[in-house]
Amino acid sequence: MEYLTPDDVAAYERDGSVIVKDVFNEAEIAAMIGAVEEGNRVADTTRDRDDGDGRITRLAIWHELGDDIWSAVSTSPRIVNNVRILLAEETAFFHGKVIFKEAGTGGAWQWHQDYGYWYNQGFAFPRMISAFIALDEATKENGCLQVLRGSHQLGRLDHGKIGDQTGTDTDRISAAEKLFERQYCEMSPGSVLFFHCNLLHTSDKNTSAKDRRAFIICYNALGNPQLGNRKTSESRPCPVSADSAILNQLSVA
Numbered sequence: 001m002e003y004l005t006p007d008d009v010a011a012y013e014r015d016g017s018v019i020v021k022d023v024f025n026e027a028e029i030a031a032m033i034g035a036v037e038e039g040n041r042v043a044d045t046t047r048d049r050d051d052g053d054g055r056i057t058r059l060a061i062w063h064e065l066g067d068d069i070w071s072a073v074s075t076s077p078r079i080v081n082n083v084r085i086l087l088a089e090e091t092a093f094f095h096g097k098v099i100f101k102e103a104g105t106g107g108a109w110q111w112h113q114d115y116g117y118w119y120n121q122g123f124a125f126p127r128m129i130s131a132f133i134a135l136d137e138a139t140k141e142n143g144c145l146q147v148l149r150g151s152h153q154l155g156r157l158d159h160g161k162i163g164d165q166t167g168t169d170t171d172r173i174s175a176a177e178k179l180f181e182r183q184y185c186e187m188s189p190g191s192v193l194f195f196h197c198n199l200l201h202t203s204d205k206n207t208s209a210k211d212r213r214a215f216i217i218c219y220n221a222l223g224n225p226q227l228g229n230r231k232t233s234e235s236r237p238c239p240v241s242a243d244s245a246i247l248n249q250l251s252v253a
């Protein structure tokens with residue numbers, strides 16, 4: 001595959017995100033959907049959270065690589081090498097999560113920066129990135145991710161509890177909305193949004209008839225220490241698997 005170019009990196013540094021289309025093909029996405037619906041990893045780690053708006057956001061989250069399709073995707077050269085290019089340093093696996101935003105019921109996500117959470121887990125620097133893989137078509141109607149383009153340049157903002165979620169201080173969001181353009185990240189299945197951990201993002205509830213599921217993989221710079229006793233990020237370079245590894249996992253998803 002082709003990797004991100006210097007122009008893509010410049011766009012990422014300016015905007016805080018970059019979308020790459022068709023990173024995963026139909027068969028790979030079908031395999032991931034199969035593992036969402038029938039796999040043990042997702043079934044064993046799914047939890048519900050109040051979205052602060054009367055609905056539930058459902059997600060499955062884990063902090064270890066293993067021997068399954070999720071690990072094959074998390075170590076895919078198409079993801080890991082692009083994360084290395086964007087961070088401009090070696091990367092470590094932090095966590096993977098499936099976000100369910102089911103048709104008709106899926107809850108909203110409050111405005112936040114991921115580093116608003118991760119700072120409190122002890123990460124010293126905001127040298128962290130997420131790769132958001134669309135498993136279904138993500139549109140405005142079914143609650144696609146929304147970002148404030150360039151807002152990562154604000155640095156880390158204060159966050160507090162909203163329902164079971166952690167959201168950015170609402171006065172700061174009002175101010176930021178005047179400073180930065182809102183971008184609706186509409187994506188086809190298999191496309192990937194790489195985004196900076198200080199980029200402000202949110203998503204609406206899903207009142208449509210179409211699911212909006214995503215697999216999000218989060219990476220830390222290997223050289224970014226995690227202070228304190230919690231060691232939730234791996235301390236070795238993220239392995240890079242063969243490009244064919246995802247479909248080879250079909251039988252053990």
Ligand SMILES: O=C(O)CCC(=O)C(=O)O
Nearest residue numbers: 099109114145203214216
């Ligand atoms: O998938 C979404 O709509 C939002 C997820 C999100 O913001 C997160 O996991 O940090």
